[in-house]
Amino acid sequence: MIACKQAPSSPLLNSMTQSEATRSRCLNGVVIGVGHFGKFHAQKLAADPRVNFVGIVDLRESLARALADEYHVMAFSGLEEVDVALDFVTIATPARTHAMLARQAMKRGCHAFIEKPISTTVEDAEALIALAKQQGVVLQVDHQERYFLEEIGLFQSVDPLAVRQLTVRRLGPPPPMPPDCSAVLDLTIHDLDWIHAFVGNGLETLQVDGTWGDSGLVEALRLTGKVGPRQIPVVIETSRMDPERCREAEITLDGEVEPYHINFIERSFQAPTQPLTYSRDLPPSSDLYGVHPFEPLDYVGKSFAHFIYCIAASLRPKVDGPAALAALQSALIIEDLLSPRS
Secondary structure (H helix, E strand, C coil): CCCCCCCCCCHHHCCCCHHHHCCCCCEEEEEECCCHHHHHHHHHHHHCCCEEEEEEECCCHHHHHHHHHHHCCEEECCHHHCCCCCCEEEECCCHHHHHHHHHHHHHCCCEEEEECCCCCCHHHHHHHHHHHHHHCCCEEEECCHHHHHHHHCHHHHCCHHHEEEEEEEEECCCCCCCCCCCHHHHHHHHHHHHHHHHHCCCEEEEEEEEEECCCCCEEEEEEEEEECCCCEEEEEEEECCCCCCEEEEEEEECCCCCCEEEECCCCEEECCCCEEECCCCCCCCHHHHCCCCCCCCCHHHHHHHHHHHHHHHCCCCCCCHHHHHHHHHHHHHHHHHCCCCC
């Protein structure tokens, strides 16, 4: 029997009593994968009072055991070894394994929280969407920028029909661990997700140029194209080769000289007339997350909190299977247009 954890002391939980925080049955979950993001996932499961953190799953048993010991949970080399009734899994493994592991979990009746991308092929993504519907489980992909943009009211306060131009830059140094997929599926796909949510699905690429790393993967690119049903001009720059981090977007509207400016690192939103900087003191958005222990700027935590809230409230997540599929389809269009290095 796994006991529900005590809610941690947090100002974000002060508005409710301990009995209210734990009155619903806690959800049993495991983290699959002990890489860079798997460690983040473990932190979120350990912190959320709505969750019973059952254990870590990874083929590398020694690494699974080391992380499991840190959180005083169990370690498993495969999902089939977990003999506890699970409610959900989080998947933070190489992209090529996402579909296989999500399929295994959902066939078991588990809800699935998957690091982006949902999969590496359209066929696999479509199969996961169908399986989630068949099993009646929540399928959510961790496109975390969506929650910041929801909170600042971009989708509600800026008219997508008035957008004249989108410019996006997502640049930075090489990741801490060797990448298992291109910069398109690693970084560009984040921006494709929120752009589609904002102005609609579909990407018509006019030109894309890429730079390859020693691994043979695309590490940087510059794309000019048109997006959404209205074919809005878009420029996207992505790089895992820049010394400085830059995560920003500019949205130019019809009749406006100055664009709206979004800084995803500073979490600020500058309108042409006044700055709207996201406040660290803003109360949690219970309609997105329920009551949770995560800090206002912890969007990995908030994405996970939204997932748990959707399970408990039987809601459709913001980034469900079809939304993740739309981002993947556009990402694969870009990859197909990038010629391999000679």
